[in-house]
Amino acid sequence: MKDSELEEVEINLVLETLRLRHGYDFRHYAQASLRRRLRSLQHLFGLKHLVDLVPRLLRERDLLSKVLAGLSVPMTEMFRDPAVFLALRQEVVPLLRTFPQINIWQVGCATGEEAYSLAILMAEEGCLFRCQIYATDINDAALATAEEGVFPARKMALYGDNYRNAGGTGKLADYYHHHMDFVQMDPTLRRSMVFAHHNLVSDGIFCEAHLVVCRNVLIYFDRHLQAHCFALMKGSLVRGGCLCLGSRESVEGTVVERDFQAINKAMRIFRLRPRGSTP
Ligand SMILES: C[S@@+](CC[C@H](N)C(=O)[O-])C[C@H]1O[C@@H](n2cnc3c(N)ncnc32)[C@H](O)[C@@H]1O
Numbered sequence: 001m002k003d004s005e006l007e008e009v010e011i012n013l014v015l016e017t018l019r020l021r022h023g024y025d026f027r028h029y030a031q032a033s034l035r036r037r038l039r040s041l042q043h044l045f046g047l048k049h050l051v052d053l054v055p056r057l058l059r060e061r062d063l064l065s066k067v068l069a070g071l072s073v074p075m076t077e078m079f080r081d082p083a084v085f086l087a088l089r090q091e092v093v094p095l096l097r098t099f100p101q102i103n104i105w106q107v108g109c110a111t112g113e114e115a116y117s118l119a120i121l122m123a124e125e126g127c128l129f130r131c132q133i134y135a136t137d138i139n140d141a142a143l144a145t146a147e148e149g150v151f152p153a154r155k156m157a158l159y160g161d162n163y164r165n166a167g168g169t170g171k172l173a174d175y176y177h178h179h180m181d182f183v184q185m186d187p188t189l190r191r192s193m194v195f196a197h198h199n200l201v202s203d204g205i206f207c208e209a210h211l212v213v214c215r216n217v218l219i220y221f222d223r224h225l226q227a228h229c230f231a232l233m234k235g236s237l238v239r240g241g242c243l244c245l246g247s248r249e250s251v252e253g254t255v256v257e258r259d260f261q262a263i264n265k266a267m268r269i270f271r272l273r274p275r276g277s278t279p
Pocket of ligand 1: 077112114137138143200201217
């Protein structure tokens with residue numbers, strides 16, 4: 001058996017252990033990045049062979065959260081890709097205003113920066129008081145950071161630039177308190193935010209949403225899992241609700257393509273068509 005074939009067998013054994021022992025199914029994640037992250041876990045735990053993870057995953061309960069954190073990529077920024085937030089402010093908020101209550105499901109929130117950015121945007125548009133932001137992820141360590149809303153102060157210069165380019169109408173510093181080398185997000189934002197564990201692979205619809213934001217998550221999945229997630233997000237949207245995928249993913253060429261009309265093609269922002277209306 002070639003080394004690459006052996007590695008394939010080891011990967012499959014680890015993934016099956018995660019699935020059968022812990023109920024986490026990574027079989028439909030994009031292979032190349034999954035393989036890279038499994039190799040870094042092997043180094044992190046000082047394992048001679050990847051397959052040595054199997055007995056540890058079977059017996060050590062505490063290991064699961066570390067493995068999940070290692071397999072997820074919680075890279076994020078406040079107002080990441082500012083043009084997407086500008087489009088949300090200019091083209092989506094006017095539609096959201098027509099609903100008496102606005103639920104936003106932010107899928108794959110990582111450490112929460114994107115959810116806080118959405119809360120700031122909604123506050124500046126005068127809608128936060130009737131808005132609930134549900135931000136979900138499978139990475140519990142990242143969710144704990146999101147709950148705290150504490151971020152390194154050194155990142156604020158970049159986030160401030162993003163905020164201005166995203167059409168921010170005030171100063172980003174108005175939304176956090178500075179303590180030494182970290183900042184604490186203003187607790188008034190948190191009143192409209194809920195962070196929760198949710199697995200796109202195995203869990204159902206999280207809430208009835210008027211806007212679903214899912215950026216830089218589906219790129220880690222294969223076509224099969226992407227199709228499943230699109231159906232889940234479509235199922236959670238009210239008629240006339242919006243889906244924001246950002247610059248790297250699209251509904252085009254997927255099973256739900258005909259259900260959505262583009263609001264902003266470049267930023268991949270779509271609106272669920274009214275029932276019975278055809279493209
Ligand atoms: C690169 S981050 C994206 C963060 C943010 N949306 C952004 O664009 O800045 C991808 C996130 O997707 C999460 N994720 C991966 N698989 C998931 C799953 N099955 N269910 C829910 N979240 C998942 C990861 O834990 C990670 O936090």
